[in-house]
Amino acid sequence: SQKIEQNSEALNIQEGKTATLTCNYTNYSPAYLQWYRQDPGRGPVFLLLIRENEKEKRKERLKVTFDTTLKQSLFHITASQPADSATYLCALGVSGGYNKLIFGAGTRLAVHP
């Protein structure tokens, strides 16, 4: 069956460290993958897109990798800050799918001062 897995347990890290979140999928062939941030009581907010033909994307303190052989994406936040505390969702997009997304359940990140 098709599955997207993100760590269900919260990730607790110290301020200034690098946070690494994992997104694994099975039985999908995504054309692209997106990462979203969701704060409690609010809708998700888009962070980054990476396409199937790209290995790595960066945006300020954020870095995403995409390994279609391992069927995995890693999401890194460098020099993390307490303001980065949120739930992070990965989402797979299929080619020609009207931008329909399949979301993972998300990983909660807590950055402690």
Added chain:
Amino acid sequence: NAGVTQTPKFRVLKTGQSMTLLCAQDMNHEYMYWYRQDPGMGLRLIHYSVGEGTTAKGEVPDGYNVSRLKKQNFLLGLESAAPSQTSVYFCASSLTYVGLAGSFSGEQFFGPGTRLTVL
């Protein structure tokens, strides 16, 4: 720009009652989506629309209907609410197709959500 707005923010229904959730976007986006989010599960697509007058089923469409009479509005209806429909509902909109190249990110813009409880 207000972005994507949803009405109402909260609602409590009794089993069997009906209601309509309204989503509005002011970004002139072609594509609009309705999701539900339940604890421990990812956002699941209920229905979506790729343009005014069009709708299509998503992953979990049963018990819901939608309409897109105007480009900026996407309505989600529950004809006979059931406790299993207790959830947080999110509307989203996006520009058109994300190709292998190009500048479109396929970003979906989400509304603030509607928390629905069915007793």
